[in-house]
Amino acid sequence: MKNILLRWFPEKTKVHAHQWFFLAACAYAVLMVPLAMLARHGYGPEVLATSTSHAFEMLFGFALALIAGYLLGPMPAQRLALFMISWLLARVMGLVDSASWLTLVSNAVFVTLLAWHLLPRLWVAKKWRNRTLVPLLGLICAITIAIILMNQLDYRWLHRYLLDESVQLFALLMLFIGGRMLAPAVAGEFYRQGMELEARVQPHIEAGLIVTVSTAFVLAPVATPVSGILLIMSGILAAIRMFRWQLWHCLARPDLICLGLGYSWLAVGLVLLGWVKLTGSDYFSTAVHAITVGALGTLAANVMVRVTLLHVKQYPSRIPQLVVMTGIMSIAALTRMGADFSAYREILLATAAVAWSTSFLLVLFVLLDCLANTPFRKSVRQQTLTKDRT
Template sequence: MNNSTPTTSWFSRLLASTDKAYAHQWFFTAACLHAILVIPLTISARYGYGPTILLMPTGHAFEMLFGLAPALIAGYLLGPMPARRLIWFVGFWLLARIADLIAPFSWLMLLCNALFVLLLAQRLLPRLWAAKKWRNRSLVPLIGLICALTVIIILAGQFDAHLLHRYLIDESVQLFALLMLFIGGRMLAPAAAGEFYRQGKELTARVQPRLEGSLILIITAAYLLAPIAASLSGLLLISSGLIAGIRLSRWQLWHCRARPDLLCLGLGYGWLALGLILLGWSKWEGGLYFSTAAHAITVGALGTLATNVIVRVTLLHIKQYPSRITLIVTMTSYMTLAAITRMAADFSGNRELLLAIAALAWSLAFLFALYIVLKGLTTPRPRRPAKTTTA
C-alpha cells in the first residue's frame, strides 16, 4: 500500500530527476519574493509587527546584501544543472533566510548560510578561474570574498563583536558595487553595440578594458585602505565613481532612445557612479550621511540593475525581446522613486512617510519583475528548427 502523499511523491521525483533546470528561473523567483517581502517586514518591525532582527540597521543590511544579492548572483551565474542538484542550492538559501529572521546569529543560521555559500563558491569559482584575462579572473577573489564574509559577519555577531560586525557590512557595499560595475558593463556594452549596428553605426567604446581594469584596481585599493586610511579610501571611491560615469557616457545611450531596456540598464549604472561618489564623499567626511550614500547603491543601483537583469535574462531565455516590454519602464520608475524617497528620508521631517513610500515602490518594482518571471515559466522555450539535409 502506498502511503506517500502527492507532495512527497513530487518531491521524490524531483530529487531523482536528471532533467536540466535553469538556475535563473528558481533563484530569480526566490529573489523577487524575498525583495517584495523583506522591506515591508522591515517597516513593520519598526512598529512591533516584524522580525526584531530587522530593527537593527545591520540586520536589515545583512539580509539585503548577503541574502538578496547572493540569490541574484546564483541566478545569473549558475546556469543550467540537474534539478536534484539545484534544489540543494535553493533549499539552503531559503533555510538561511528563514533562520536569519527567526533565529539571528544562531548556529542554525551560520550553518545554512555557510552551506549555501560553500556550494555557490564550489560551483562558480573553478569555472570563473578558467578565464584567460585577469579582469575576468578578478571575479574569483571578489565572489570568494563575498562568500567568506557571509560566514565571518555572522560569527562576529555571534561573539558580540558589534563594531567589527558593523564595519564588515558597511565596507562590503563597495564590493557589491564592484560586482555590479563588472556585470552591468558586460551586459550594457554588447547590447549598446548591437543597437548601434542595427542603426548602421559603430560603437567603438565597448567593454573599455582600461577603464574596467582601473575600476577593479581602484575599488580594491579603496577596500583595502579603508581600515587604515579612510580619507584616502574615500578619494579613491570618488575617482572610481567619476570613471564609471565616463565609461557610461562613452556608450552614448542617448542614441538608443528606441531601446527603453538599455536606457533603464544605463540608469542603474548611473546610480552606481553616483553612489560611489557619494560613498567616497561620506568616507572623506568621516562617515557623514553614510546610510544615504549606501542606499544610492543598494536601492538605486542594486534595485534598478537587479530588476532589469531579471527581466532581461528571463525574456531572452524564451526568445523574446526586452525592448518590446513597456513594463520595464514602469518597473524602473518605481525603483527610481524608491531610491529618491529613501535617500530624501534622511533629510526630511516626514521620514516615516518617505520610508513607507520607498518600501512600497521597491516592492512594486520587484512585483512587476516577478510577474514577468512567472509568465516566463509558463511560456515554452522555442526549440531550434531541425536541420534538413538535401540529397
C-alpha cells in the same frame, strides 16, 4: 519522499538556475523591506528591526540569490534543489535569530556550495580582469560567514564594519557584470542602426575600476580619507565609461536606457560614498542606499526581466513594464535618500518601501508569465518517460 523527488527531478533533468533563484529573490524583495518597516514599529519579525539585520538580508540574502541565478547556469535539478533549500533555510533562520548557529551553518552551506561550483569555472578565464571575479566572489562568500560569526561572538563593531564595507564589493561586482551586459547590447543596437560603437567593454577603464574599488576596500580600515578619494575616482571612471557608450543613440531601446540608469546610480553612489568617507560626513546611510536601492534595485529588476525574457525568446525592448518598474525604483531610491534630510522621515521611508515592493511585484508578474510559457512539469515528465523507455 525520495521516490517523489526522483520522479519530479530526475537525475539527468537540467534546470536553469535563474528560473528558481530569480523568482525566489524577487518574492523575497517584495516582502523584505515592508517587513523591516513593520518590524521597526513592532509588527514584523523582531530581528529586522535592527538596521544591520536588514542590511545583511538585502546584501547576503537578496543579492546573493541574484548572483546564484545569474552565474550558476543550467544544472541538474537535484543539485540546484540543494542550493535553493540551503538559501531558503538561511533566510528563514535569519528572520528567526540572526545570531544563531543554525543561521551560521545554513548560510555557510549555501555560500560554500556557491563558491565550490562557481570559482573553478571562473578561474579558467585567460584575462586577469575576468579572473578577478574569483577572489571577489570568494571574499563575498567568506565575509558572509564572518559577519554572522562576529554577531554571535558579540563583536558588534567588527560586525558593523564588515557589513558596511562589503557594499563596495557588491558595487564592484555590479560594475563588472553591468558593464559586460551593457557594452555588447549597446554595440548590437549601434550595428542595427548602421553605426559602430568603438568604446565597448573599455578594458583600461574596467581595470581602473577594479584597482580603485579593491584598493579602497583594503585601505578603508587604515586610511579612510584615501579610501574615499579612490571611491570618488571609481565613480568618475564609471560615469566616463557610461558616457562613452552614448546611450542617447538608443532612445528606441528602453531596456538599454533602464540598464544605463542603474549603472548611473552606481556611479553616483560611489561618488557619494567616497565623499562621506573623505569628509567624515554623517550621511553614510544615504550614500549606501544610492548603491543598494538605486543601483542594485534598478539593475536587479532589469537583469532578472532581461535574462528571463531572452530565455523564452522574447525581446526586452518590447516590454513596457521595464520603464514603469525602473521609474518606480528610482522613486524608491530618491525617497529613501531624501528621508535622511527630511522632517517627514517616516512618511518618506514608507513611500520608499512601497515603491521598492511595487517595482519587484511587477518584475514577479513578468517572471511568472514567462514561467507559464515554459512547461517545466511537462518537460520533466517527458524526460522521465524517455528514461523509463530506454
